[in-house]
Amino acid sequence: xxxxxxxxxxxxxxxxxxxxxxxxxxxxxxxxxxxxxxxxxxxxxxxxxxxxxxxxxxxxxxxxxxxxxxxxxxxxxxxxxxxxxxxxxxxxxxxxxxxxxxxxxxxxxxxxxxxxxxxxxxxxxxxxxxxxxxxxxxxxxxxxxxxxxxxxxxxxxxxxxxxxxxxxxxxxxxxxxxxxxxxxxxxxxxxxxxxxxxxxxxxxxxxxxxxxxxxxxxxxxxxxxxxxxxxxxxxxxxxxxxxxxxxxxxxxxxxxxxxxxxxxxxxxxxxxxxxxxxxxxxxxxxxx
Amino acid sequence: xxxxxxxxxxxxxxxxxxxxxxxxxxxxxxxxxxxxxxxxxxxxxxxxxxxxxxxxxxxxxxxxxxxxxxxxxxxxxxxxxxxxxxxxxxxxxxxxxxxxxxxxxxxxxxxxxxxxxxxxxxxxxxxxxxxxxxxxxxxxxxxxxxxxxxxxxxxxxxxxxxxxxxxxxxxxxxxxxxxxxxxxxxxxxxxxxxxxxxxxxxxxxxxxxxxxxxxxxxxxxxxxxxxxxxxxxxxxxxxxxxxxxxxxxxxxxxxxxxxxxxxxxxxxxxxxxxxxxxxxxxxxxxxxxxxxxxxxxxxxxxxxxxxxxxxxxxxxxxxxxxxxxxxxxxxxxxxxxxxxxxxxxxxxxxxxxxxxxxxxxxxxxxxxxxxxxxxxxxxxxxxxxxxxxxxxxxxxxxx
Numbered sequence: 046x047x048x049x050x051x052x053x054x055x056x057x058x059x060x061x062x063x064x065x066x067x068x069x070x071x072x073x074x075x076x077x078x079x080x081x082x083x084x085x086x087x088x089x090x091x092x093x094x095x096x097x098x099x100x101x102x103x104x105x106x107x108x109x110x111x112x113x114x115x116x117x118x119x120x121x122x123x124x125x126x127x128x129x130x131x132x133x134x135x136x137x138x139x140x141x142x143x144x145x146x147x148x149x150x151x152x153x154x155x156x157x158x159x160x161x162x163x164x165x166x167x168x169x170x171x172x173x174x175x176x177x178x179x180x181x182x183x184x185x186x187x188x189x190x191x192x193x194x195x196x197x198x199x200x201x202x203x204x205x206x207x208x209x210x211x212x213x214x215x216x217x218x219x220x221x222x223x224x225x226x227x228x229x230x231x232x233x234x235x236x237x238x239x240x241x242x243x244x245x246x247x248x249x250x251x252x253x254x255x256x257x258x259x260x261x262x263x264x265x266x267x268x269x270x271x272x273x274x275x276x277x278x279x280x281x282x283x284x285x286x287x288x289x290x291x292x293x294x295x296x297x298x299x300x301x302x303x304x305x306x307x308x309x310x311x312x313x314x315x316x317x318x319x320x321x322x323x324x325x326x327x328x329x330x331x332x333x
Numbered sequence: 334x335x336x337x338x339x340x341x342x343x344x345x346x347x348x349x350x351x352x353x354x355x356x357x358x359x360x361x362x363x364x365x366x367x368x369x370x371x372x373x374x375x376x377x378x379x380x381x382x383x384x385x386x387x388x389x390x391x392x393x394x395x396x397x398x399x400x401x402x403x404x405x406x407x408x409x410x411x412x413x414x415x416x417x418x419x420x421x422x423x424x425x426x427x428x429x430x431x432x433x434x435x436x437x438x439x440x441x442x443x444x445x446x447x448x449x450x451x452x453x454x455x456x457x458x459x460x461x462x463x464x465x466x467x468x469x470x471x472x473x474x475x476x477x478x479x480x481x482x483x484x485x486x487x488x489x490x491x492x493x494x495x496x497x498x499x500x501x502x503x504x505x506x507x508x509x510x511x512x513x514x515x516x517x518x519x520x521x522x523x524x525x526x527x528x529x530x531x532x533x534x535x536x537x538x539x540x541x542x543x544x545x546x547x548x549x550x551x552x553x554x555x556x557x558x559x560x561x562x563x564x565x566x567x568x569x570x571x572x573x574x575x576x577x578x579x580x581x582x583x584x585x586x587x588x589x590x591x592x593x594x595x596x597x598x599x600x601x602x603x604x605x606x607x608x609x610x611x612x613x614x615x616x617x618x619x620x621x622x623x624x625x626x627x628x629x630x631x632x633x634x635x636x637x638x639x640x641x642x643x644x645x646x647x648x649x650x651x652x653x654x655x656x657x658x659x660x661x662x663x664x665x666x667x668x669x670x671x672x673x674x675x676x677x678x679x680x681x682x683x684x685x686x687x688x689x690x691x692x693x694x695x696x697x698x699x700x701x702x703x704x705x706x707x708x709x710x711x712x713x714x715x716x717x718x719x720x721x722x723x724x725x726x727x728x729x730x731x732x
Contacts (some may be wrong), residue, residue, distance in 0.1 A: 051549045058545055147466050161594070164569060166601035171579025177552045180577035183545065252577055253542040254569040258379060262540045263406070297546045302537055303509070 046177030052298050054174075059297075060290030061190035063247070066263050067159025067270040068193050069242030075271050075278030077234055080136060082143040084267055085260025086150040087239050091117045093158055093256030099165045113247035114240035121239025125232050127236050133231070140185055147260070154257035167251040182252060189248055193241060198279055200237075210234045246282050271315045275323020284324050289313060305330055338580035347353045348418060366409035366605040368403075368664055369428030370395065370651075371460075373441035373451060379419025382565055382594035383443050383643055386414060387465070390644035391440060394651035396633070404655045405662065412436055420447055427451045427676035431458035437664040439656055440465060440647060444564070445512040452477055459648045465529060465650035466643070467590075467613070469515030470720075472694075473727035476666075480650035480686065482659050484612040485722040486699050490715060491587055491611035492520055492560070494701055496529040498609075500587035504528055505546060506571065507562035509536040516562045516589055532556050537563070541572040548578050548690030558585030565594050572596075582706055585609065590641045597704055605704045613697045614645040614683040617709045626682035653688065653695070691728045694720030 070084045080088075089293045098108040106218040124146055133141045169181030213230040214219040246255070248257035253259070270289060274281025292312045297305030320327045344604050372391050375384035383545040395409045403409060414426035417583060423442065430436045431454065440450040448464050455462040455476060462477045470483035495503060503524055507513030521531045535547055551559055560574075561568060567642040568588065575581060576655055587609040597605050616627065616639050626648075630640050656679050661672035678687040684698035699718045702709035721727065 047552055048549075049445075051553075055543035059543075062543070088721055114586045155377065160379055161599060164600040164603050164604065165571060171577065171578075178583070179480060179548065179549075180574065180579065182577045232540060241601050252570065252574050254573065262542060289637075294546060298549075301535060302541060302543075302546065306538075 047177050050307065051177045051179065052294075054179055054183065055298065057187055058290055059294035060286050061187040063266060063270055063293075064190045064283055064286035065245040065248060067267040067274075067286060068190075068197065068245060068263050069238045069240075070267045070271050071274065071278040071282035072197070072238030072241065073235060073277075074268070075274065076210075077231070077238070078138050078214075079133070079138075079235070080143065081129075081238075082140060082149060082264070083147040084242060085125070085262075085264030086147050087117050087242035087260075088263050089154065089255060089257065090120060090150065090250070091243030091262040092153065092244065092259060093162070093322060095247030095250050095328040096162055096255055096286035097158075097166055100163050105165070105168060109247040110244065111180070114243040117243025117246070118236045118240035121242075122232055124239075125235040129164065130156035130228075130231065145271035151257050151260070156256065160256050162255055164254060165251045177237075180252075185249060189244075193244070194279065197241070201279065206230075206233065224268040238241060248323055255302045258324070266309070271282060273313050273323055274280050275320070275327070277325035281323055281325040284328075285316075288324070350540060364533075367403070367408040368653075368658070369410050369412055369434055369436040371426075371434060371436035371439040371441070372411055372413040373416050373423055373426050373430065373439060373447075374413070375418045375443055376413075377417035378711035379565075380418040380443055384416075384418075386594075386637070386641045387441075387443070387647045389528050389630070389637065390646075390648040391651055393630060393633055393681065394648045394655075397629075398651070398655050404658050404663070405574075406450070409655070415420045416441075420444075420450055427454040428458070431455055433458040436460065437658070438463060439664075439668075440650055440654070442466065443513075444510070445469060446510055449511070454627075456521045459666055461654075461669060462617045463654055465647040467593075467646070469512050470519065471515065471727065473692065475670065475729050477693060478573060478650070478653070479720075480653060480689065481646045481695075482500065482693060482699065482718075483720045484516060484523070484695055484722045485724075486613070486718045487589075488516070488519050488523050489722060490699050490701055490713070490718075491589075491609065492523045492529065493527040494526050494713070495526065495560065495585055495609065496560045496613075498558075501529045502532045502555060503560050504533040504554055504556035504558070505531055505542075505560045506535050506537065506551075508564060508567070509538055512564075512576060512673070513562045516649045517560075518578055520560055520562075523545045537567065539564075539567060544571050544574045548574060548580070551584065552580075556584060558587060560587050560589070561591065562589045565596065569596065569600060572600060572608070573605050576601075583605050587611075592709065595639045597707060597709065598638055602707050605707070608643075608704045609701070611692050611697060611699055611701045612642045614640075614642050614668070614707045615702055615711065616640050617702065618700060619684060619711070620682075620684070621716075622680060622684075623682045638717055645682045649679065649683065649686045649695075652679045652681060653686060654679065657688075674684040679730050687717070689720050690730045691725075692720055693729055696720065 073079050073081045079194040095108045095113040098112045128142050167182040171178045171180050209225045217227050270285045274285035287311050293305045293309040295306035375389050395411050398409050414421045429438050440463045441593035442451050442464050464479050466481040506519045513577045558668040591610050655670045656677050673688050674690040687696040696717050698712050699715045701713040702711045
């Protein structure tokens with residue numbers, strides 16, 4: 046019985062972590078259509094911003110919820126202003142440019158911050174479930190994923206910024222004729238995606254550590270999740286996380302982590318063969 | 334211009350001196366010609382954390398040798414290549430060291446994968462190779478000397494200790510390459526000999542960082558202790574998640590590569606508390622030889638908080654090679670190998686290091702320690718442990 050509860054928690058945790066890793070990308074790529082190959086480095090920078098500020102004596106939760114998102118949002122907005130802005134609609138050039146940014150960020154952090162990063166331990170203790178123990182931080186990650194989903198949904202669905210952003214992404218020139226400052230909306234939306242990535246990177250830093258190449262382990266999964274999700278950024282990414290996270294952790298639970306990863310990739314390929322436009326290309330049309 | 338006998342004589346003497354000068358210069362130069370030593374270690378990329386202290390120790394060894402008048406009266410000149418945590422560069426720089434630099438010996442290689450790239454290249458190029466690392470054991474190569482400890486030295490102490498202290502059930506988590514697999518196999522056979530049992534064995538890709546399912550399975554298997562054969566950085570993720578699940582101190586935890594890059598100082602104190610290791614070297618070894626070594630290291634590299642467990646092996650490897658060259662009276666490979674095979678011995682910071690002629694490994698001291706209050710507390714010490722036990726499959730001096 047306990048083991049079933051434990052496996053259930055692990056599955057929910059896998060779904061939540063997949064969603065958190067992909068949430069920032071779902072805005073930048075899913076919504077804006079920018080193939081941001083530096084997404085992994087946004088996560089990595091969030092992790093570094095968090096770890097450095099905790100070790101500098103700043104409160105754990107302030108570092109995670111304020112410092113890391115703001116730092117990465119700033120970096121993201123600078124990158125949007127300098128590079129991405131000039132390449133909207135030019136997919137191949139965007140891939141090259143953001144890949145270049147990714148390599149640049151890995152190089153700069155390797156030289157300046159290095160691989161000897163001090164660790165931060167995860168707070169919140171542990172919870173006993175029968176004979177088993179689960180970290181309290183596992184539940185925090187699950188809660189955070191739900192909160193991020195609710196926050197993004199609310200801001201895009203009900204705020205005036207969300208309305209302008211959705212309008213701009215659908216048709217920028219029409220939005221501009223209606224008086225929307227399109228440049229500002231692009232910049233802010235990109236910044237929002239970057240901030241969410243920074244938060245996710247910070248959330249994983251205590252349990253996964255952070256090094257300049259940390260982003261490389263995340264980016265593949267993030268892209269697979271967003272692409273499998275299809276055109277609706279939020280519903281797509283969350284349903285894809287649900288499906289792929291479940292398959293990954295269920296297979297891991299009955300075999301090995303390596304087979305779990307393979308199952309995730311196989312499921313994504315199969316999914317895109319059956320639903321080439323992703324899950325929300327077929328279902329849930331007209332949502333967010 | 335008046336040419337007389339005296340000027341002709343003067344010119345003739347000048348000319349002779351001039352003509353013979355290259356010959357004189359050459360003999361003078363040969364006497365002070367440096368001995369080149371190739372070093373292949375990672376000074377950038379993820380393995381930098383391991384490579385940096387190793388390079389520091391190689392430099393310290395070379396400077397110590399040179400301050401004492403060099404080897405055979407010749408200066409030791411290091412040719413250090415930064416392999417950038419990239420196995421392809423190991424191949425390239427191994428060739429460069431052997432064929433272009435014509436080094437007398439190559440020291441280096443960190444992962445077993447890198448070693449297996451370097452070893453055949455240096456074998457073909459007939460260049461002596463020193464692998465100064467703890468590793469999974471089993472090497473038997475006349476051109477290669479291993480100065481780091483093997484499973485019969487470390488695991489034969491660590492595994493029985495874990496069984497006695499925590500209980501017979503051991504769960505192994507390991508990196509998915511030759512070091513992880515072979516070390517796990519050694520641990521399993523040693524555990525079986527000591528009444529223990531491996532209740533689970535899992536292998537992970539080197540970039541794995543989510544261990545939640547495994548931590549559940551370890552508890553499900555009711556393991557008494559976990560034996561971790563990762564290398565940094567994934568091992569840091571494992572230790573962090575282990576502590577977050579509240580299992581530190583509840584289930585024993587031994588780390589094969591733990592402490593190799595200053596983890597004890599870098600990771601939070603509650604994460605590392607109680608982790609058990611067996612090593613050839615620890616900063617905390619309390620001997621005059623180690624106190625002197627620590628002081629010299631600190632003076633030469635004032636920014637480094639700790640030496641770590643790996644670097645002194647490189648220091649000992651360099652010193653062993655130098656002793657071999659001194660004994661051979663020559664840097665030629667064959668003569669140095671024969672000199673080393675006489676069972677040469679040096680006193681290193683970890684204790685005496687003696688070449689085992691049959692296997693080209695070393696007889697070393699072994700220390701068992703537990704992390705207590707952010708330091709390794711040494712629990713036991715065994716002097717002069719042999720690199721193989723009840724195994725005569727490798728005999729390089731026969732025939």
